[in-house]
Amino acid sequence: MQTSIQTMLKLELPIIQAPMAGVQGSAMAIAVSNAGGLGSLPCAMLCLEAMRDELNSIAAGTDKPYNVNFFCHTAPSADAQREAGWRAELAPYYAEYGIDADSIAAGARRDPFSAEALEILQAFRPAVVSFHFGLPAAELLAGVKSIGSRVFCSATTVAEAIWLEQQGVDAIIAQGVEAGGHRGMFLTEDITSQVGTFALLPQIVQAVKLPVIAAGGIADADGVAAVIGFGAAAAQVGTAYLLCDEATTSDVHRAALQDPAARHTALTNRFSGRPARSIVNRVMRELGPMGEVSPFPLAAGAIGPLRSAAEARGLGDFSPLWSGQNASGCRAVSAAQMTRALAAKL
């Protein structure tokens, strides 16, 4: 039986590889799409030139549907006081690593979707363009639709799903609190509003008429079959792909995912300024996972040199070790094998 997402996209398998900025690029997207799933290219950390290069690679590598993903945050103005506070919290670590705090450049590159990005997309007309942290301005959204791309967007609450349906998206990604990486939340900043997949999925399915894609905690074929049986039109899976050959996951991140300590993740804003799920590491443990850091994405600037210095010693103490609450499905196989394995019980 075909789900509505399979029909909409002429997709062989109802498996969406979650876009994961910083740990994968076009190679994974191509592999997943060629295997019959929907591969995704995360653009949040790409400059426009890199984005064009990656899209050219995908166009050369597959003729199957694929997804191009963007963040939709409002670019923040610098906040000198919060930045100073954040650096003061990190000062003992700078001292430990012999880092001159004055040498650290401000900010970090994570650009929201823009007219320039849309212009590049026009040459590629991807089957799907997906958004995180809400939607772009109405004229940009209309621009995406005008090139024939379907628009998907993450919802983390029932209220966000209803809002997205009113804005005219084509499908909603119900991002349960189990999911790794950034929470897509955009109508609230209160992390207590975030709901587990098992409670979020059925309530969103009840609340909207659109196809609903389940995300969060789906680690293997049993998980995929469970969400499809529970009303999802597709399963979006991220963490399970992080050890795949095509992933650019760092060595410390790969090691952390295979350690029993991966069972303890938390929502943290220490790495970017927005809540995101990471395996608990030293900085999260010692400073607490949530704190008064610079606004997204600027918080990444101050911690960046510590991350690099620690990783050079083989330590993930200051690295974002993105992971969902179920890392048990991670396998060091090709993304094509992973995609087929995820669909094996449908």
Add this chain to the structure above:
Amino acid sequence: MQTSIQTMLKLELPIIQAPMAGVQGSAMAIAVSNAGGLGSLPCAMLCLEAMRDELNSIAAGTDKPYNVNFFCHTAPSADAQREAGWRAELAPYYAEYGIDADSIAAGARRDPFSAEALEILQAFRPAVVSFHFGLPAAELLAGVKSIGSRVFCSATTVAEAIWLEQQGVDAIIAQGVEAGGHRGMFLTEDITSQVGTFALLPQIVQAVKLPVIAAGGIADADGVAAVIGFGAAAAQVGTAYLLCDEATTSDVHRAALQDPAARHTALTNRFSGRPARSIVNRVMRELGPMGEVSPFPLAAGAIGPLRSAAEARGLGDFSPLWSGQNASGCRAVSAAQMTRALAAKL
């Protein structure tokens, strides 16, 4: 097909009515057990005499298996400083309601399982005795087994499930973070350790050989079918029963469960001293859901008079409005109808 819990208990339906102290007693347990599920009597807020009376009622009301549930916390010593701090936080509310803080009695009744409780159980030999917040001392646990009762206990992490298996329990209740009421956590006090049902259930099923009961976010027949299909030996459902005829749920609590605001719950220690999931109300919003309150169960003392005074005005501003993250399954029907409805898609 019979699940292992059905076989173990000769149970008609793999439905366990979650024990919910303060909102239900023997009437609900009898109704659920007579309908083919496993009814539960929560004893945490009962004195020994009341417990014996309730057990006599159950023995008279059903010859089917039932569950008797206890908390296993260590009774705290009073902490004058924390109590003073907690009362200072509440002082503006005392003033608003004209409550003389000096008149408020300390503490609140929530006794852990004891030798005296075991002695009473011996006359009834319930099919199941279940525990929350870990297990009682070894000799008490042996005593429960010696009367022929099966021992169930909540686990909120994989580590807790493995520990419980080592202690010799007969089944594990995987309590996902979606669940209403008190978190059963006992190996950690860190609420970031708490995992969604969709990630917790499969990881506990993988980690132990015992039957695993799923709890948290299961609101209706689709939810029950989903967890059974996903490896659970039974579904434990609480919130959906809160509007049932046999529930003793207060008027303000019933109203809150039927309001769209029920979609926003949070883990809070404001009502008892331990994290528990409640619909967000005034005190949680204004003071924050988690705070430096007196240790469990003493925190309930200071807020009690505010709860009573507000409820007298029809307000649930200071009441524990226990609810899971999916209250959409609540129906004002008999507990027997609810039990059969929950099993309708198996």
